[in-house]
Amino acid sequence: xxxxxxxxxxxxxxxxxxxxxxxxxxxxxxxxxxxxxxxxxxxxxxxxxxxxxxxxxxxxxxxxxxxxxxxxxxxxxxxxxxxxxxxxxxxxxxxxxxxxxxxxxxxxxxxxxxxxxxxxxxxxxxxxxxxxxxxxxxxxxxxxxxxxxxxxxxxxxx
Amino acid sequence: xxxxxxxxxxxxxxxxxxxxxxxxxxxxxxxxxxxxxxxxxxxxxxxxxxxxxxxxxxxxxxxxxxxxxxxxxxxxxxxxxxxxxxxxxxxxxxxxxxxxxxxxxxxxxxxxxxxxxxxxxxxxxxxxxxxxxxxxxxxxxxxxxxxxxxxxxxxxxxxxxxxxxxxxxxxxxxxxxxxxxxxxxxxxxxxxxxxxxxxxxxxxxxxxxxxxxxxxxxxxxxxxxxxxxxxxxxxxxxxxxxxxxxxxxxxxxxxxxxxxxxxxxxxxxxxxxxxxxxxxxxxxxxxxx
Numbered sequence: 001x002x003x004x005x006x007x008x009x010x011x012x013x014x015x016x017x018x019x020x021x022x023x024x025x026x027x028x029x030x031x032x033x034x035x036x037x038x039x040x041x042x043x044x045x046x047x048x049x050x051x052x053x054x055x056x057x058x059x060x061x062x063x064x065x066x067x068x069x070x071x072x073x074x075x076x077x078x079x080x081x082x083x084x085x086x087x088x089x090x091x092x093x094x095x096x097x098x099x100x101x102x103x104x105x106x107x108x109x110x111x112x113x114x115x116x117x118x119x120x121x122x123x124x125x126x127x128x129x130x131x132x133x134x135x136x137x138x139x140x141x142x143x144x145x146x147x148x149x150x151x152x153x154x155x156x157x158x
Numbered sequence: 159x160x161x162x163x164x165x166x167x168x169x170x171x172x173x174x175x176x177x178x179x180x181x182x183x184x185x186x187x188x189x190x191x192x193x194x195x196x197x198x199x200x201x202x203x204x205x206x207x208x209x210x211x212x213x214x215x216x217x218x219x220x221x222x223x224x225x226x227x228x229x230x231x232x233x234x235x236x237x238x239x240x241x242x243x244x245x246x247x248x249x250x251x252x253x254x255x256x257x258x259x260x261x262x263x264x265x266x267x268x269x270x271x272x273x274x275x276x277x278x279x280x281x282x283x284x285x286x287x288x289x290x291x292x293x294x295x296x297x298x299x300x301x302x303x304x305x306x307x308x309x310x311x312x313x314x315x316x317x318x319x320x321x322x323x324x325x326x327x328x329x330x331x332x333x334x335x336x337x338x339x340x341x342x343x344x345x346x347x348x349x350x351x352x353x354x355x356x357x358x359x360x361x362x363x364x365x366x367x368x369x370x371x372x373x374x375x376x377x378x379x380x381x382x383x384x385x386x387x388x389x390x391x392x393x394x395x396x397x398x399x400x401x402x403x404x405x406x407x408x409x410x411x412x413x414x415x416x417x418x419x420x421x422x423x424x425x426x427x428x429x430x431x432x433x434x435x436x437x438x439x440x441x442x443x444x445x446x447x
Contacts (some may be wrong), residue, residue, distance in 0.1 A: 003163060019163065020163075020165060020166035020209070020373065021160060021161045021162070021163055021164060021199075022163055023200075025159075042159050042200070043197060043200075044193065044196075044197055044260075045348055045349060047261070047263060050263055056237070056266040056267075057262060057266060058263050058266055058267050059263045059264070059267075062192065062193055062196050062197060062264075062267070063192060063267070064166070064192075064196070064198065066166050066168075066211075067189075067192065067211060067213065069168075110262065113262065114262070117286060129262055131261040131262070131350065132260065132261025132263045132264060133261075134410065135413045142284055
């Protein structure tokens with residue numbers, strides 16, 4: 001039996017009827033059409049599907065859309081404002097924080113929460129906080145540098 | 159990966175959740191954070207006909223301070239415990255355990271109650287619950303009852319909870335002054351589950367003699383267990399390096415160590431001893447010994 005769900009994604013309200021077994025990541029990608037959120041491992045390990053749900057980073061492959069009924073969601077598409085990249089996106093650009101780019105949306109959403117919780121993170125903190133995001137290209141060094149760049153270039157109050 | 163189809167329920171009270179459970183019986187599973195159950199459903203290792211989501215049930219989240227205990231709602235997330243001022247002040251080992259479960263995104267959704275009710279043999283919480291002497295508060299059709307951690311973890315992914323009950327809270331006793339506790343694990347590099355994890359808690363008197371010890375091992379066997387041989391070897395002694403080393407040698411005694419992809423029985427038994435030594439040493443240091 002389909003159930004109604006209503007949630008706000010990147011500031012826009014969406015209402016649909018969905019099967020309870022529809023995963024949130026498939027709802028976002030296939031029903032809403034926001035394909036920036038990726039499906040990597042599909043087993044809650046790689047973090048490519050990381051989004052913010054009510055302000056907290058979560059793996060959208062491990063939640064059903066019905067569990068997000070009433071939630072406020074932000075995906076990678078919600079970061080840039082008026083064509084201007086977010087400082088974290090700029091950091092990945094400046095420090096070459098990606099190669100193939102598949103893990104990048106998840107990395108950036110995880111970094112978003114990281115910088116909210118630890119505005120001036122140490123390298124160790126960055127690495128510990130990124131444990132749920134796997135990158136098979138970069139060896140992480142430039143991702144860490146990208147997040148440090150973002151921490152240094154973040155406006156004082158967002 | 160798509161799980162098998164199911165019907166979804168989101169009751170708003172324990173009473174309503176219990177009613178649904180009584181009606182749907184074994185065809186229903188309770189959903190907390192979903193970070194154990196949903197992966198199992200995606201792999202079709204679990205195919206419940208109904209999910210009863212507890213996220214809207216009032217009163218199941220948060221940490222309450224009692225005189226000599228923290229009472230943690232079953233739906234309290236790992237992150238809420240990791241970042242809790244009360245936990246850091248009264249039982250910092252809880253924040254320590256929470257902070258190394260899975261990864262930050264998992265900790266945002268995964269819950270203490272979900273972990274304890276799921277009883278994964280490699281989960282981190284069971285070792286802490288056993289070592290600290292926690293109690294599980296269950297609600298059923300006949301009211302509340304409390305189950306000691308020692309009686310809770312009965313086997314592989316099996317607890318003492320009855321099919322018509324809901325785990326609503328976990329009461330963790332605050333250990334007296336002069337106590338220290340630590341949790342150390344060898345994490346699987348991808349899942350961060352414990353290949354082996356050991357939680358140790360000790361109380362030292364003014365002379366530095368151990369008056370009480372709680373030590374438990376997770377990951378090695380089919381369920382987390384108390385390392386009673388280690389506890390007995392610690393109690394009544396001054397815990398210098400030699401005493402700790404001697405006690406830690408008993409860490410795999412009584413554990414049904416299982417060989418798996420991560421290692422042989424010998425290797426995992428060795429990890430029990432190594433991580434027991436490390437956890438006890440740190441606990442003693444934190445107790446001021």
